Amino acid sequence: MSHSVVTIGSHSSLQILHGAKKEGFGTVAVLPKGREEFYSQFQFIDKVLGYKDEDEAVELINSIDNGILIPHGSLVEYIGSERVKSLRIPIFGNRNLFEHEADQRKKMALLKAAGIRIPEQFERPEDVDRLVIVKLPGAKGGKGYFVSNDRNYIKSKLQEYIEKKIIKSVDDVIIQEYVVGVPMYFQFFNSVMLNRVELTGIDIRYETNVDGLRRLPSRFTGSYEPTFVVVGNLPAVARESLLPKAYNYAKSFVKAVEKIVPPGMIGPFCLESVVTDEGEIVVFEFSGRIVAGTNLYIDGSPYMWFYWDEPMSVGRRIAREIKLAIGRNELDRVTT
Numbered sequence: 001m002s003h004s005v006v007t008i009g010s011h012s013s014l015q016i017l018h019g020a021k022k023e024g025f026g027t028v029a030v031l032p033k034g035r036e037e038f039y040s041q042f043q044f045i046d047k048v049l050g051y052k053d054e055d056e057a058v059e060l061i062n063s064i065d066n067g068i069l070i071p072h073g074s075l076v077e078y079i080g081s082e083r084v085k086s087l088r089i090p091i092f093g094n095r096n097l098f099e100h101e102a103d104q105r106k107k108m109a110l111l112k113a114a115g116i117r118i119p120e121q122f123e124r125p126e127d128v129d130r131l132v133i134v135k136l137p138g139a140k141g142g143k144g145y146f147v148s149n150d151r152n153y154i155k156s157k158l159q160e161y162i163e164k165k166i167i168k169s170v171d172d173v174i175i176q177e178y179v180v181g182v183p184m185y186f187q188f189f190n191s192v193m194l195n196r197v198e199l200t201g202i203d204i205r206y207e208t209n210v211d212g213l214r215r216l217p218s219r220f221t222g223s224y225e226p227t228f229v230v231v232g233n234l235p236a237v238a239r240e241s242l243l244p245k246a247y248n249y250a251k252s253f254v255k256a257v258e259k260i261v262p263p264g265m266i267g268p269f270c271l272e273s274v275v276t277d278e279g280e281i282v283v284f285e286f287s288g289r290i291v292a293g294t295n296l297y298i299d300g301s302p303y304m305w306f307y308w309d310e311p312m313s314v315g316r317r318i319a320r321e322i323k324l325a326i327g328r329n330e331l332d333r334v335t336t
């Protein structure tokens, strides 16, 4: 096969390239200089290309013959949203979604348009009438988030962030109802080739210190503010009766994206949710591409076995979709 699967060496690139090799593709990792030795250990990576700066990264990616780039959570972070626009090789998935992903308000609007239950949102601290989580823009892995039910506290904290130039104004943050329940991140794959939405797995993010506070008796935790810094992922399976509900949300989401962000959802996405004690799934965020929580399932999640009956990671699933598309001469339906 003459196509090569390319990705930036980070996030879920080992999974992506491992899966691509299993499906018969050439594989290329483009990464910041200094990481070459680590990635060169793996037999399934044909070429490891180190770059010294972001412009060189773009040059290297664009130079790969018959390359198909797989975006992941670190692509925009590593090379910048403007440079992503100058990538000339086909990108698996919908590149128009990147802009929506970068804007928390656009993100929530998309979920709302899909008729998915989302947390209540407050425009100003003065409007807050319950426990909320305040989210900073572009916060990496939950850094800087805080919870409060006190309007004055929220106001003064935001004022502090403005003075420290962490934000420009209150409009830069999202003030969202804090939903009490347990987090569950439902991972899906919209297959354009098979015309179906697959549930590819579920994970939970392991977040410090909020996940650590319950390890201490409450008399010691009172003086700590919970923080939400992601440091890892844990596997989960859901009570089976929750699955059709999550699936219906995924289908509605796919329909909404098709309408609002053409050509629609292609490949992996994730509905990041809290499940309440009434069995409600409340979605507070989505990712429109492969999430790091899929790295748990290199041999396939329990759900992937039901669809495929063979080891199928999301990385491999992406390559399988590309292979199906090439076989039908329809690569342009799965790339943008």
Ligand code: AMP
Pocket: 119, 133, 135, 141, 142, 145, 176, 177, 178, 179, 180, 183, 205, 207, 228, 272, 274, 284, 285
């Ligand atoms: P996010 O950056 O939106 O993915 O949020 C980071 C973390 O904050 C999540 O993994 C959750 O643990 C928590 N979180 C975010 N939004 C909410 C919410 N509306 N209710 C409860 N917890 C939330």
